[in-house]
Amino acid sequence: xxxxxxxxxxxxxxxxxxxxxxxxxxxxxxxxxxxxxxSWPTGSHAISIDDFLRALQxxxxxxxxxxxxxxxxxxxxxxxxxxxxxxxxxxNEAYRKAELDYSENFQTPDIRSTFHSMLDNWTNSTFDPFxxxxxxxxxxxIKSGSNTEAVTRRRVAAARMVGVKGxxxxxxxxxxxxxxxxxxxxxxxxxxxxAEPGFEGEIAAFNLFAYLSRSxxxxxxxxxxxxxxxxxxxxTEEYILPIVHGNDRVEWFIQLSDEIVWDVADRETGAxxxxxxxxxxxxxxxxxxxxxxxxxxxxxxxxxxENNSADLPALIASGKAPQYPVSF
Amino acid sequence: MAYKTVFGSLxxxxxxxxxxxNDDPKHYVFSNLFEVAKKSKPWEKVxxxxxxxxxxxxxRAEGQSGWYSCDHDETVICMDxxxxxxxxxxxxxVAASGKxxxxxxxxxxxxxxxxxxxxxxxxxxxxxxxxxYSFTAKKTGVLLQQTIIGDLTKQRWAQICLS
Ligand SMILES: [Fe+2]
Numbered sequence: 141x142x143x144x145x146x147x148x149x150x151x152x153x154x155x156x157x158x159x160x161x162x163x164x165x166x167x168x169x170x171x172x173x174x175x176x177x178x179s180w181p182t183g184s185h186a187i188s189i190d191d192f193l194r195a196l197q198x199x200x201x202x203x204x205x206x207x208x209x210x211x212x213x214x215x216x217x218x219x220x221x222x223x224x225x226x227x228x229x230x231x232n233e234a235y236r237k238a239e240l241d242y243s244e245n246f247q248t249p250d251i252r253s254t255f256h257s258m259l260d261n262w263t264n265s266t267f268d269p270f271x272x273x274x275x276x277x278x279x280x281x282i283k284s285g286s287n288t289e290a291v292t293r294r295r296v297a298a299a300r301m302v303g304v305k306g307x308x309x310x311x312x313x314x315x316x317x318x319x320x321x322x323x324x325x326x327x328x329x330x331x332x333x334x335a336e337p338g339f340e341g342e343i344a345a346f347n348l349f350a351y352l353s354r355s356x357x358x359x360x361x362x363x364x365x366x367x368x369x370x371x372x373x374x375x376t377e378e379y380i381l382p383i384v385h386g387n388d389r390v391e392w393f394i395q396l397s398d399e400i401v402w403d404v405a406d407r408e409t410g411a412x413x414x415x416x417x418x419x420x421x422x423x424x425x426x427x428x429x430x431x432x433x434x435x436x437x438x439x440x441x442x443x444x445x446e447n448n449s450a451d452l453p454a455l456i457a458s459g460k461a462p463q464y465p466v467s468f
Numbered sequence: 469m470a471y472k473t474v475f476g477s478l479x480x481x482x483x484x485x486x487x488x489x490n491d492d493p494k495h496y497v498f499s500n501l502f503e504v505a506k507k508s509k510p511w512e513k514v515x516x517x518x519x520x521x522x523x524x525x526x527x528r529a530e531g532q533s534g535w536y537s538c539d540h541d542e543t544v545i546c547m548d549x550x551x552x553x554x555x556x557x558x559x560x561x562v563a564a565s566g567k568x569x570x571x572x573x574x575x576x577x578x579x580x581x582x583x584x585x586x587x588x589x590x591x592x593x594x595x596x597x598x599x600x601y602s603f604t605a606k607k608t609g610v611l612l613q614q615t616i617i618g619d620l621t622k623q624r625w626a627q628i629c630l631s
Contacts, residue, residue, distance in 0.1 A: 300541055300594060301541075301543055301592065301594045302592075303594075304594060321471070322471045322473070323471070323473055324470070324471065325470070325471065325472060325473050326473055326590075327588070327589075327590070329588065330591075331585050331586055331587050331588065331591040331593070332585065332586040333583070333585045334583045334584050334585070335582065335583040336580070336581050336582055336583045339555070339557065339580075339582040339583055342555075342557075342582060342594075342596045342599065343555055343582055343583040343584075343585060343594075343596075344585075344593065344594045345553075345585040345587060345591055345592060345593035345594070346591065346592060347588075347590055347591050347592075348545060348590055348591065348592040349475070349589070349590025349591075350590065353473075364592070365543045365592065365594070365614060366541065367522065367540060367541055367542055367543065367614050367615060367616065368522075368540055368541075368616065369522070370519070370522040370614060370615075370616070372543070372614060389519075390519050392517045392519060392524070394501070394516075394517065394524065394612070395484070396475070396590075397473050397474055397475050398473060398474050399474070399484070404491070411490065412489045412490070413488075413489055413490050413491040414486055414487060414488050414489055414490075414491045414493075414496070415486070415487040415489070416484070416485075416486050416487075416496060416498070417484035417485050417486075417487070418484045419474070419476070419481070419482050419483065419484040419500075420474055420475050420476035420481060420482075421476035421481045421483075421500045421501045421502040421503070421547065422483060422484045422498065422499070422500050422501075423497075423498070423499050423500070423501055423516040423517050423524065423526075424486075424496045424497065424498040424499075425495070425496055425497045425498075425517070425519075426496075427495050427496070438471060438473075439471075445517060445519070445524065445614075446519075447519040447520055447522055449520065452520070461520070463495075464494075464495050464497075465497050465517075465518050465519055466497060466518050466623070466625055467494070468494065468625035468626045468629065
């Protein structure tokens with residue numbers, strides 16, 4: 141986490157509402173009681189501050205994730221893994237046709253430090269952007285304290301698997317992970333593990349469903365197991381995915397519990413393509429040429445499965461790898 | 469309010485759907501792993517997810533499996549039932565170096581016993597590189613294996629996916 145003392149962050153303020161204003165290249169960001177205001181050389185845009193902070197939180201926590209993170213239909217980022225485009229109207233057909241879209245490229249550390257500072261400065265003490273709306277208070281009003289601990293949560297990243305000796309460990313009450321109210325009925329017994337002497341570091345198992353029942357964040361995929369570049373990134377989902385994810389590679393969803401409905405639209409234009417309803421046991425791919433946003437009425441468990449290979453975006457963009465996982 | 473968490477099982481799953489607006493449903497490669505396991509033979513490794521060389525396999529766990537080994541880490545999640553996994557550290561590797569996916573071990577594996585784990589629904593186990601492992605399921609269950617396409621992987625997308 142960088143702070144506003146970071147030399148790459150251009151911040152001024154506080155403004156009349158107590159928040160700092162930020163400048164990143166030709167983009168300007170400021171917040172008032174209700175909105176984040178973003179402006180760039182060819183236009184400006186307001187986003188409700190709850191939506192903006194939830195989206196900004198994911199973009200920060202995921203370090204710009206895979207592909208495009210659309211905050212809404214206008215503003216977002218594209219990850220080029222080392223540098224990042226910040227854009228306005230880039231994936232909006234009307235902005236493109238009017239030639240009002242605007243994009244600027246930044247070295248990752250520069251946009252990262254500005255985004256982290258903005259998230260920290262604009263989040264008040266009683267708002268947690270990672271929580272579901274029912275679990276947090278509102279972000280409105282003039283500046284009132286901060287919630288640095290919530291906005292800088294460490295992202296879990298197992299090297300082999302959660303529960304392996306020396307790797308990420310399971311969640312318990314003692315680690316500060318109580319069972320979520322919507323998962324109170326999820327069995328908590330851990331698997332029986334009998335390792336022969338000398339193999340304690342190799343024989344490992346854990347209760348994934350119990351682990352997920354104790355997640356204190358929503359819409360935050362984090363790595364629990366690794367098979368070379370194949371990453372299991374399960375997450376618990378409640379309410380609406382705060383960003384619209386535009387894929388630069390195929391991504392897979394395995395619905396572990398309950399139900400999520402995905403709105404799928406064209407990655408470039410945003411034109412709707414399909415509605416995908418997923419229930420426990422359903423497996424579906426999100427193609428590399430779409431954007432998607434999920435809706436989960438009850439907190440649900442979703443296994444997001446990623447291929448982390450660094451070569452994939454270029455292979456797909458150049459047509460050497462297909463947009464779809466398999467043809468049949 | 470008491471919330472009910474809905475997990476799936478072989479006997480009780482409710483498959484979702486795709487409502488097409490302007491697309492081909494095949495692009496989503498949509499299947500349900502319980503439905504797939506219901507129609508599989510015991511221990512068949514049927515791909516329900518594929519991303520380049522990586523696959524997820526739905527496995528109908530029933531009775532005693534053979535022994536397998538792999539030259540990279542794999543994992544299994546028990547999605548239904550109760551499955552015991554036994555492990556042996558192989559004296560001599562069975563999967564060739566650099567070989568992707570699980571291979572079958574002929575007969576009993578030769579090496580030291582590493583231990584065993586007993587998985588219930590929702591439990592995930594590591595299948596460590598270089599070990600031999602076998603599964604036992606007294607009651608029919610379902611495993612989801614994280615691995616790479618191998619000699620034993622079955623791809624039958626047209627039969628299992630919405631179209
Ligand atoms: Fe996504």
